[in-house]
Amino acid sequence: MTSNSAHTGPRRVVSTVAADALPDRAAALLAGGARLALVAGHDDRPSGGGLRTVHLFVEPGTDVRTELHVHLDPDAPSIPSLAALSFPAGRFERELRDLFGIEPVGHPLPRRLVRHFHWPRGWYPMLSDAGPAPAFGDPDGPYPFRPVDGPGVYEIPVGPVHAGMIEPGHFRFSVVGETILKLKARLWFVHRGLEKLVEGRSPAEALEIAQRVSGDTTVGHGVAFCQAVEDALGIDVDPQARRLRAVLLELERLYNHVNDLGALCNDVGHGILNAHAQRVRERLLRLNEQVTGHRLLRGAVVAGGAAVARLPDPTVLAEAAADVAEIADLALGHSVVHDRFAGTAILTRDQATELGTLGYVARASGLDVDARHDHPVLPGELPRAVHTRTEGDVLARFQVRREEIDVAVATIAALVEHIHGPAHRTDPRGRRGAERSGVGITEGWRGTIVHRVELGGDGAVRRLKIVDPSFFNWPALPVALADTIVPDFPLVNKSFNLSYAGNDL
Amino acid sequence: MTALGVVGGVLQAAVVVGGAPLLLGLMRQVRARLEGRAGPGIGQPWRDLRKLLRKQSITPRGTTEVFRVAPVLLVAMTLVVAVVAPLVTTASAVPAVADLFVVVALLAHATVVIALAGLDSGTAFGGMGASREVTVLALVEPTALVAIFALSVPAGSTSLPAIVGTVLDDPQRLISPTSLLAAVALATVIVAETGRLPVDNPSTHLELTMIHEAMVLEYAGPDLALVELGSAMRLSVYLGLFTSLFVPWGIATTATPLALGVGVAALVVKVGVAGAVLAALEVFLAKLRLFRVPELLAGSFLLALLAVTTAYVLG
Numbered sequence A: 001m002t003s004n005s006a007h008t009g010p011r012r013v014v015s016t017v018a019a020d021a022l023p024d025r026a027a028a029l030l031a032g033g034a035r036l037a038l039v040a041g042h043d044d045r046p047s048g049g050g051l052r053t054v055h056l057f058v059e060p061g062t063d064v065r066t067e068l069h070v071h072l073d074p075d076a077p078s079i080p081s082l083a084a085l086s087f088p089a090g091r092f093e094r095e096l097r098d099l100f101g102i103e104p105v106g107h108p109l110p111r112r113l114v115r116h117f118h119w120p121r122g123w124y125p126m127l128s129d130a131g132p133a134p135a136f137g138d139p140d141g142p143y144p145f146r147p148v149d150g151p152g153v154y155e156i157p158v159g160p161v162h163a164g165m166i167e168p169g170h171f172r173f174s175v176v177g178e179t180i181l182k183l184k185a186r187l188w189f190v191h192r193g194l195e196k197l198v199e200g201r202s203p204a205e206a207l208e209i210a211q212r213v214s215g216d217t218t219v220g221h222g223v224a225f226c227q228a229v230e231d232a233l234g235i236d237v238d239p240q241a242r243r244l245r246a247v248l249l250e251l252e253r254l255y256n257h258v259n260d261l262g263a264l265c266n267d268v269g270h271g272i273l274n275a276h277a278q279r280v281r282e283r284l285l286r287l288n289e290q291v292t293g294h295r296l297l298r299g300a301v302v303a304g305g306a307a308v309a310r311l312p313d314p315t316v317l318a319e320a321a322a323d324v325a326e327i328a329d330l331a332l333g334h335s336v337v338h339d340r341f342a343g344t345a346i347l348t349r350d351q352a353t354e355l356g357t358l359g360y361v362a363r364a365s366g367l368d369v370d371a372r373h374d375h376p377v378l379p380g381e382l383p384r385a386v387h388t389r390t391e392g393d394v395l396a397r398f399q400v401r402r403e404e405i406d407v408a409v410a411t412i413a414a415l416v417e418h419i420h421g422p423a424h425r426t427d428p429r430g431r432r433g434a435e436r437s438g439v440g441i442t443e444g445w446r447g448t449i450v451h452r453v454e455l456g457g458d459g460a461v462r463r464l465k466i467v468d469p470s471f472f473n474w475p476a477l478p479v480a481l482a483d484t485i486v487p488d489f490p491l492v493n494k495s496f497n498l499s500y501a502g503n504d505l
Numbered sequence B: 001m002t003a004l005g006v007v008g009g010v011l012q013a014a015v016v017v018g019g020a021p022l023l024l025g026l027m028r029q030v031r032a033r034l035e036g037r038a039g040p041g042i043g044q045p046w047r048d049l050r051k052l053l054r055k056q057s058i059t060p061r062g063t064t065e066v067f068r069v070a071p072v073l074l075v076a077m078t079l080v081v082a083v084v085a086p087l088v089t090t091a092s093a094v095p096a097v098a099d100l101f102v103v104v105a106l107l108a109h110a111t112v113v114i115a116l117a118g119l120d121s122g123t124a125f126g127g128m129g130a131s132r133e134v135t136v137l138a139l140v141e142p143t144a145l146v147a148i149f150a151l152s153v154p155a156g157s158t159s160l161p162a163i164v165g166t167v168l169d170d171p172q173r174l175i176s177p178t179s180l181l182a183a184v185a186l187a188t189v190i191v192a193e194t195g196r197l198p199v200d201n202p203s204t205h206l207e208l209t210m211i212h213e214a215m216v217l218e219y220a221g222p223d224l225a226l227v228e229l230g231s232a233m234r235l236s237v238y239l240g241l242f243t244s245l246f247v248p249w250g251i252a253t254t255a256t257p258l259a260l261g262v263g264v265a266a267l268v269v270k271v272g273v274a275g276a277v278l279a280a281l282e283v284f285l286a287k288l289r290l291f292r293v294p295e296l297l298a299g300s301f302l303l304a305l306l307a308v309t310t311a312y313v314l315g
Helices: A019-031 A087-100 A203-210 A218-233 A239-267 A271-292 A314-333 A335-341 A349-355 A359-364 A394-417 A469-473 A476-481 A486-496 B003-034 B044-053 B065-084 B100-120 B124-155 B160-169 B171-175 B177-193 B221-246 B257-283 B290-313
Strands: A003-007 A012-017 A035-043 A051-058 A065-072 A078-080 A103-105 A153-158 A170-176 A179-186 A305-307 A423-425 A436-443 A448-455 A461-467
Touching: A012 A019, A019 A035, A019 A051, A019 A065, A019 A078, A035 A087, A035 A448, A035 A461, A051 A087, A051 A448, A065 A078, A065 A436, A087 A103, A087 A349, A087 A469, A153 B124, A170 A486, A179 A476, A179 A486, A203 A218, A203 A448, A203 A461, A218 A239, A218 A436, A218 A448, A218 A461, A239 A271, A239 A305, A239 A314, A239 A394, A239 A423, A239 A486, A271 A314, A314 A335, A314 A394, A335 A394, A335 A486, A349 A476, A359 A394, A359 A469, A394 A486, A461 A469, A476 A486, B003 B044, B003 B065, B003 B221, B003 B257, B044 B221, B065 B100, B065 B221, B100 B124, B100 B160, B100 B221, B124 B160, B124 B177, B124 B290, B160 B171, B160 B221, B171 B177, B177 B221, B177 B290, B221 B257
Parallel strands: A012 A065, A078 A103
Antiparallel strands: A003 A012, A035 A051, A051 A065, A153 A170, A170 A179, A305 A423, A436 A448, A448 A461
16 A cells, blocks of 8 residues: 655654555544644646645644655546545645646535636646736636525625625525525635745745734744744754743734634623723733734744743733633623523534534534644643533633633743743754655644645745645534524624634635 | 794704714713723714715615615604604694604604615615514514503603603602603613614624614715714604603793703703713623514513503502
């Protein structure tokens, strides 16, 4: 089954498999408890190869990362679909098909994912010979929504431009009265071609782009990218730097969680709690600025380490956490707010597992996924939150995030004690010459972020594949919304708070 | 038609039109201050109206006259109520119109007109908002009628000036069970009809949760200004009626300039205080789940029914 098995690093196993052997290998890995973390397409034609796909499976606990490389015929690229084995695989394959023209054979629903109606027919932007985007026109066929029929069923189209300051996404509700029968979320309005943009750039330049994958996840994507580069170059990062990165990740988690707890209260019309949550958030952003010189923590993480201006003051964070605890208590003590949250849009544990959800969405449904512990960079140093409510409703997602705020503050306080000095860097140049690949996995505030990078002989990025947890979590939103009423949608959407930009690179 | 009625009617219309946006501004300012925000000041709604009035008037393709006349009708019907209802004076310019049923019907009619305009826009939001608004309206109107009817029993007349006059003659009636039950029921009606929390959230940007705002999403420019003005006037008229029915002191009964001046000042103060209290209470409220709204309104209808019952039983 396997050919050319080789170890690259202590935890990563890279195998090249034939296309028809892929499903069996994948099935064995998934049965063994691994999770499909990433599927990347590669166009190796500039370096004399053909097309290639990389399936990355990761095992929580043991942290064994298994890569299955499949080489494809560039003239008729196709791989057997893994959609029957794993739901996320089916989505990755649709993405491959849209961006590389690689056909997933046997896919049950091979519809377009990334490609909107106006994308030119037969133009695959990630191929090396794609060239600049041709003018719109010759659209690639119809792209209909599936109609829902029945007496009294009507459709509500919402977006992609919304009344509030939110990212663009189109939602098509099929509704009876006020009850949602079906929701189709059409995203991919913000395709910036990031993965293409980083090709040929140095890791330092690519890091600037990685930090901007999703504006609220600067550190998460920065750390994941740096880990991937360090893995590729064989750089062993100093534990001090790893702790500093963990502190930065928790700072990012803090301000985002605080913001969303307030926003959830605002969405049920309880504005005063939002006003106070925004006050706390502003305090945290100013703390971020003191720590890193940037309110959104940009620029602190670098390949080989991390550097800040000063370490965060745990007493300030403890005060913020106390304020948030009071806000959350007031929210849940309010009978109407509690009523709006409790039992709304339940994502069951089974659904969360099947869909491969990550982050607080998964944890609120009782899944124990957390890259800080499944793929630890500081084994045994980070406390693990115990979540009191795992029913998968809006209330559970609220509670999980509230509990994570306390854990984040405790984590920062504990880590800061063990960090000596504000800057810790290892020479990021590492070894040059060889073509190398690396994988970075980190727990951003939304969930597990995975970057896989391949560096060329000159040290430049040849291919970077970015996977934001939103890619895994978006399909869970319509599932949770079945039989929910339309006016509860904004609340539910906020309780998931998925990234449109992180989903659409 | 008396001199007092005519002068009072003109004054009432002027006070309501000029003061309604200020009342809205006051309520927003109270809320902002209580939430620890600076707030835009109470003149902001008027500044918004001025801005909207200067803009170009556009209507969506496919809409009919219903969409175009609805803002005018909304303002006109509310204005009629503002003229005839006992706000500044107990004398009415057109006493026959100052009847309980006519006033409630006029106010309900204005809602229906806007709901029709929402349907006419042909968008999903317009239809959705209209459906929700009419649901609320259907539950609210009986409550409004029954509650005011309870107050009319002691007066022996459904004429609003007569009801207010009876209370002025015998203020002790105000602390009767009838009056208190009717007051709570009417307060709920006002909250529901004017789209305040916990029934509707007037400050939300979330299209899918809106009731009133969803119907008027397609309006722009001067039409939107009229809709906003009409909504603000409805709020003022409702609060004015409420204060006249339950706190009638200061209302002018003679046509002297002093009495009218006192009447205007009393109306402004009373409605201002009522609006501020409403805004302050809203800070502590959250929006009910849409399907819980009927429970609230059914409760208020029950109170109104009890008010009528006690009015007959306790005399």
